[in-house]
Amino acid sequence: xSIETAQREIVEEFGLFxxxxxxxxxxxDLGRKLPExxxxxxxxxxxxxxxxxxxxxxxxxxxxxxxxxANSDAAIVSGxxxxxxxVYSGRSAxxxxxxxxxxxVEIGLSDHLSPTRANGLNAMLxxxxxxxxxxxQAA
Amino acid sequence: MxxxxxxxxxxxxxxxxxxxxxxLARRVHDEKPLVYFDNAATAQRPLKVIxxxxxxxxxxxxxxxxxxxxxxxxxxxxxxxxxxxxxxxLNADSVREVVFTRGTTEAVNLVAQAYLRPRLEEGDEILIxxxxxxxxxxxxxMLCEQTGAVLKVAPINRQGExxxxxxxxxxxxxTKLIGMVHVSNALGTINPVEEVCRIAKKHDVPVLVDGxxxxxxxxxxxxxxxxxxxxxxxxxxxxxxxxxxLWARESILEDMPPWQGGGEMxxxxxxxxxxxxxxxxxxxxxxxxxxxxxxxxxxVEFLEETGYEGIVWQEERLLEYATERMQAxxxxxxxxxxxxxxxxVSFTLEGAHPNDIGTIVDHYGVAIRTGHHCAMPVMQFxxxxxxxxxxxxxxxxxxxxxxxxxxxxxxxxxxx
Numbered sequence: 001x002s003i004e005t006a007q008r009e010i011v012e013e014f015g016l017f018x019x020x021x022x023x024x025x026x027x028x029d030l031g032r033k034l035p036e037x038x039x040x041x042x043x044x045x046x047x048x049x050x051x052x053x054x055x056x057x058x059x060x061x062x063x064x065x066x067x068x069x070a071n072s073d074a075a076i077v078s079g080x081x082x083x084x085x086x087v088y089s090g091r092s093a094x095x096x097x098x099x100x101x102x103x104x105v106e107i108g109l110s111d112h113l114s115p116t117r118a119n120g121l122n123a124m125l126x127x128x129x130x131x132x133x134x135x136x137q138a139a
Numbered sequence: 140m141x142x143x144x145x146x147x148x149x150x151x152x153x154x155x156x157x158x159x160x161x162x163l164a165r166r167v168h169d170e171k172p173l174v175y176f177d178n179a180a181t182a183q184r185p186l187k188v189i190x191x192x193x194x195x196x197x198x199x200x201x202x203x204x205x206x207x208x209x210x211x212x213x214x215x216x217x218x219x220x221x222x223x224x225x226x227x228x229l230n231a232d233s234v235r236e237v238v239f240t241r242g243t244t245e246a247v248n249l250v251a252q253a254y255l256r257p258r259l260e261e262g263d264e265i266l267i268x269x270x271x272x273x274x275x276x277x278x279x280x281m282l283c284e285q286t287g288a289v290l291k292v293a294p295i296n297r298q299g300e301x302x303x304x305x306x307x308x309x310x311x312x313x314t315k316l317i318g319m320v321h322v323s324n325a326l327g328t329i330n331p332v333e334e335v336c337r338i339a340k341k342h343d344v345p346v347l348v349d350g351x352x353x354x355x356x357x358x359x360x361x362x363x364x365x366x367x368x369x370x371x372x373x374x375x376x377x378x379x380x381x382x383x384x385l386w387a388r389e390s391i392l393e394d395m396p397p398w399q400g401g402g403e404m405x406x407x408x409x410x411x412x413x414x415x416x417x418x419x420x421x422x423x424x425x426x427x428x429x430x431x432x433x434x435x436x437x438x439v440e441f442l443e444e445t446g447y448e449g450i451v452w453q454e455e456r457l458l459e460y461a462t463e464r465m466q467a468x469x470x471x472x473x474x475x476x477x478x479x480x481x482x483x484v485s486f487t488l489e490g491a492h493p494n495d496i497g498t499i500v501d502h503y504g505v506a507i508r509t510g511h512h513c514a515m516p517v518m519q520f521x522x523x524x525x526x527x528x529x530x531x532x533x534x535x536x537x538x539x540x541x542x543x544x545x546x547x548x549x550x551x552x553x554x555x
Contacts, residue, residue: 020168020502021502021549021553024498024499024502024553025553028495028553028554052494052509052510052525053492053494053524053525054524073492073524074492074493074494074495075491075492075495075554076494076495076498076499077492077494077495
């Protein structure tokens with residue numbers, strides 16, 4: 001699957017909901033289903049700054065196939081993480097850097113992207129891109 | 140879920156009060172009435188404040204203290220009248236004791252750098268409490284780094300109350316200042332400032348009080364309190380952001396060297412040397428926040444007209460009602476249960492992160508605070524990463540608490 005296909009799938013899934021409550025409920029459920037991280041992963045080195053809740057993000061793999069694992073202590077943020085992982089994990093660094101996260105606006109969660117929102121979606125996106133850049137430099 | 144009218148008689152006309160705050164008529168997220176419960180972060184502004192600031196810009200915007208023209212004279216008059224309003228608010232002796240600052244934070248930094256720094260030697264101690272806001276921690280930590288002084292922290296109990304006897308036992312001949320919050324923003328605790336000042340006086344240790352959360356809710360008399368420094372922010376008490384004040388006794392301020400240099404704070408400058416201006420101007424370098432000061436003065440007038448008696452009456456009812464209803468919720472824990480409390484309820488809910496609660500109740504029109512409230516040591520003490528917090532103003536009503544609780548119930552169902 002490509003980043004574009006993953007984004008299209010998410011937009012279609014969210015198209016089924018007509019109000020914010022259903023969208024949030026779906027996000028919360030997605031977040032609950034996110035695999036838990038090991039205690040060894042939930043360390044300060046993996047903690048992202050700029051989030052009101054705690055967000056741990058672990059990067060593995062290389063520029064050809066980057067794998068991200070992440071979780072948060074807040075449910076809505078975990079749901080956002082699940083979406084980001086679906087879009088970005090398992091892709092090449094180049095594809096990550098070449099794509100824009102347009103699905104966030106299309107599923108009506110764009111207020112989560114505003115830099116003044118302290119929920120960390122912005123911080124996570126920035127970190128994923130930064131890791132992709134690092135992987136390319138290392139390749 | 141509309142806001143139901145339930146006019147309060149005698150004590151405070153809440154609905155007349157609400158009409159003075161235009162923002163309260165706002166609707167948010169698909170036409171839901173705004174329920175503003177983030178007053179401890181910043182209160183809303185009454186028309187009196189908004190109009191006075193607007194009037195300054197429309198009719199007499201000019202720089203203060205230097206001009207010979209009419210606009211400058213008018214602006215200077217209003218600026219200094221505002222200073223007198225702040226003097227009245229705190230029952231200070233003289234306007235010479237009221238220094239305008241950007242807020243409480245700058246007032247604390249001013250005392251740290253201009254008063255305490257020259258008096259500190261390596262190994263000296265600064266004593267604060269475990270419930271301080273970062274603004275009454277970090278300036279002292281910076282000062283300790285600069286001078287080799289040591290920061291000491293007086294403990295609190297599980298209710299979030301200061302252990303005064305412990306604090307007293309920590310005072311020694313190295314203690315050079317006690318810094319304490321009057322009303323805790325994270326817990327609501329009202330501290331026994333007068334008692335601490337009495338104890339400090341016996342040891343000849345000056346006391347700085349962070350009064351940011353006190354002046355919105357209670358009459359403050361710096362002379363009765365017996366403190367040496369009192370710091371406030373206008374925006375917590377219905378005035379504008381970016382302005383506040385430091386009060387200190389005239390003799391102390393006279394002794395303090397200026398902190399920042401520039402215009403306004405001098406009487407004569409040559410390359411050989413500079414003569415500093417009189418109090419309080421020697422601490423107000425640069426063109427001040429003139430419209431902010433004027434708004435600040437009007438906020439004091441607003442408090443005087445509304446009256447603390449009515450404010451306290453309404454806020455106590457809100458706090459009592461909210462506490463009672465929230466205590467009955469399974470899995471909800473109130474953080475901060477001091478006997479003497481301001482209108483703040485900080486809480487955690489089992490299985491729900493405060494951030495999720497805040498996001499969901501926002502969609503029901505309810506503005507609350509979530510996070511560490513700039514008091515991370517308080518969060519560490521209670522072993523929580525964050526709390527959700529509702530904080531009330533006298534323009535809030537019981538029905539808004541019902542709306543909040545209903546939204547909280549929905550949040551809990553969604554997060555279950």
